[in-house]
Amino acid sequence: MTNAARDPHLRSMALQAKAWPFEEARKLVERFKAAPPAKGYVLLETGYGPSGLPHIGTFGEVARTSMVRHAFEQMSDLPTRLFAFSDDMDGLRKVPDNIPNKEMVTKHLGKPLTQVPDPFGKFESFGHHNNAMLRDFLDRFGFRYEFKSATEEYRSGRLDATLLKVLAHYDAIMEVMLPTLGEERQRTYSPFLPVSAATGRVLQVPVIERDVKAGTIVFEDEDGKKVETPVTGGRCKLQWKVDWAMRWVALDVDYEMAGKDLIPSVELSSKIAKILGARPPEGFNYELFLDEKGQKISKSKGNGLTIEEWLRYAPPESLALYMFQQPKRAKRLYFDVIPRAVDEYLSFLDRFAAIGKPSAKADAEAKPDGGKVPADPALLRLENPAWHIHGGAPPAPLELAGTPISFGMLLNLASACNAGDKGMLWGFLSRYAPGVTAATHPKLDELAGYAVAYFHDFVKPAKTFRAPTDVERKALEDLAAALPDLPDEAGKIQDEVYAIGKRHPFADLKDWFRALYEVLLGQSQGPRFGSFAALYGRAETAALIKKALAGELASAA
RNA sequence: GAUCCCGUAGCUCAGCGGUAGAGCAUCUGACUUUUAAUCAGAGGGUCGAUGGUUCGAGCCCAUCCGGGAUCACCA
Numbered sequence: 321m322t323n324a325a326r327d328p329h330l331r332s333m334a335l336q337a338k339a340w341p342f343e344e345a346r347k348l349v350e351r352f353k354a355a356p357p358a359k360g361y362v363l364l365e366t367g368y369g370p371s372g373l374p375h376i377g378t379f380g381e382v383a384r385t386s387m388v389r390h391a392f393e394q395m396s397d398l399p400t401r402l403f404a405f406s407d408d409m410d411g412l413r414k415v416p417d418n419i420p421n422k423e424m425v426t427k428h429l430g431k432p433l434t435q436v437p438d439p440f441g442k443f444e445s446f447g448h449h450n451n452a453m454l455r456d457f458l459d460r461f462g463f464r465y466e467f468k469s470a471t472e473e474y475r476s477g478r479l480d481a482t483l484l485k486v487l488a489h490y491d492a493i494m495e496v497m498l499p500t501l502g503e504e505r506q507r508t509y510s511p512f513l514p515v516s517a518a519t520g521r522v523l524q525v526p527v528i529e530r531d532v533k534a535g536t537i538v539f540e541d542e543d544g545k546k547v548e549t550p551v552t553g554g555r556c557k558l559q560w561k562v563d564w565a566m567r568w569v570a571l572d573v574d575y576e577m578a579g580k581d582l583i584p585s586v587e588l589s590s591k592i593a594k595i596l597g598a599r600p601p602e603g604f605n606y607e608l609f610l611d612e613k614g615q616k617i618s619k620s621k622g623n624g625l626t627i628e629e630w631l632r633y634a635p636p637e638s639l640a641l642y643m644f645q646q647p648k649r650a651k652r653l654y655f656d657v658i659p660r661a662v663d664e665y666l667s668f669l670d671r672f673a674a675i676g677k678p679s680a681k682a683d684a685e686a687k688p689d690g691g692k693v694p695a696d697p698a699l700l701r702l703e704n705p706a707w708h709i710h711g712g713a714p715p716a717p718l719e720l721a722g723t724p725i726s727f728g729m730l731l732n733l734a735s736a737c738n739a740g741d742k743g744m745l746w747g748f749l750s751r752y753a754p755g756v757t758a759a760t761h762p763k764l765d766e767l768a769g770y771a772v773a774y775f776h777d778f779v780k781p782a783k784t785f786r787a788p789t790d791v792e793r794k795a796l797e798d799l800a801a802a803l804p805d806l807p808d809e810a811g812k813i814q815d816e817v818y819a820i821g822k823r824h825p826f827a828d829l830k831d832w833f834r835a836l837y838e839v840l841l842g843q844s845q846g847p848r849f850g851s852f853a854a855l856y857g858r859a860e861t862a863a864l865i866k867k868a869l870a871g872e873l874a875s876a877a
Numbered sequence: 878g879a880u881c882c883c884g885u886a887g888c889u890c891a892g893c894g895g896u897a898g899a900g901c902a903u904c905u906g907a908c909u910u911u912u913a914a915u916c917a918g919a920g921g922g923u924c925g926a927u928g929g930u931u932c933g934a935g936c937c938c939a940u941c942c943g944g945g946a947u948c949a950c951c952a
Contacts, residue, residue: 338893369952413951502950560952580881581947607882608947645891650882650946660889660900667899728900732914748914818910833911848912 334394337702345392347602361399364575370408370450372416376627380643387708402465408433408447409470409557411522430521434471474554482570483551485596492595511562518543565592577604609653625653633774638662640709662727668706669717675700720753730771735779738841742768783842785873792835795824800865803858814850839868
């Protein structure tokens, strides 16, 4: 972790850097200009609703908040903490589609998530299960965070003082909330959602009476009986917007970002936090992610992309870059954005490494008088996305024999040779850069694996194999027959391919080679065929030809 | 209706005050016993419109036009 505490120059650069995490961090600097936080640290919070598995938006929020935190650490010596707060006391509203034992879960609708049995049978509850999933994947990315469970917070009594404040300011809060609700909801609305002692469900019922001194409310339970219950100790959950405000106040949250869809909620919760006598946290609204058709992605719809899907085709850093870039812009989050994200990540790594080197093309920034002056290397590093993605310490760029590697190039290579595994890619790579292997370049090896996976799932299905003409068929038969007796040498194989093409009545030799690609690889262009056969294997190539002649490739496409 | 985002090269987008950029696509050349890959190079944009601020504006402000999303039930 880089720290600017002992580097005044770095700090001054951080204070003027323009990348959005710095803009955000400056809000916090401003917040504590007059006095440091009484609790002794700056608290950033991210929220998570564990009614389903963590999704890519959750990742984005933690990633982005972490970037703000890190930026802030360059500007200030104040300690920071990041809470990942799980709203796991929320009542289960509907049964998710993507879980087993739905009938069992259905019986527990309305109960706090931490009271619904785990349909996967592994954890204490469904809420605990989803919390564990969240922590797993946050850990996988190496985020620094502290997990907080709403259930535990409520039960521990740590929220009690603020809950009582909510009760004391009941009328003022209702006055804020009611105008935002429909007529129907106005009649039943209550900031307090008592947990029924009879059924265990979180109830959305009106408050009939309240006793501020005793700290209790009276409501009608599901069995029709009037019940008086304390608002403290986890007996009552708060309705969402009030809950959020209460949490801000009780924990003294200083920063929390949220999606654009929550703007009205942020406004309301901020008003309520003020009613409770606190200063609402600094905030930031990021745009939503869209699926391939431009629709908002959501857990329930299952559109867009999951974290797992992204990570099947690209390294985590590329996803972090995607989250870093343009947070205020609605972006499509679909498979087709992955290759570009990877290549941009790689090129930012290159640029980061080149900063300050004499050979690098001089980066420059404008002077007020119109001239240009070379930008400060420290500033350039802070503005580079790689700095934010890697917590200030990006790794060395990926290169092969001195030239930068791109994912696009690997993808082309995979497509050109119809790669079935990354070993084939390595055949070409090692020939290009002798001595370079998966062992010497593990990062490149990973990338090759991603490229093959992406090619296999997205590029290959789009290929169209055609059947050979009669002339092509005869030539291909010749080639298949000749292959087993040839040496394993690209040049010799190429000679034979060429000779066979000449032997058969092709109008132009180009037609012969094109036929090879179209019939065998499902594309109009490809690698030099001798090289391909040598790498793919002579026997395998012969088998491929036989499959094509039998019509198996054309029908499969 | 309220709020927000977007409108820059054929396509996807970067650029957020200082003589218009990238990738892909297109074209040319080099290298290849065909191609592709790779490398080198080229063409291509009155930066949605109109006003304003400025010595200077895709970049800031205002208005308008066009596209999209979110919230108006729940979280």
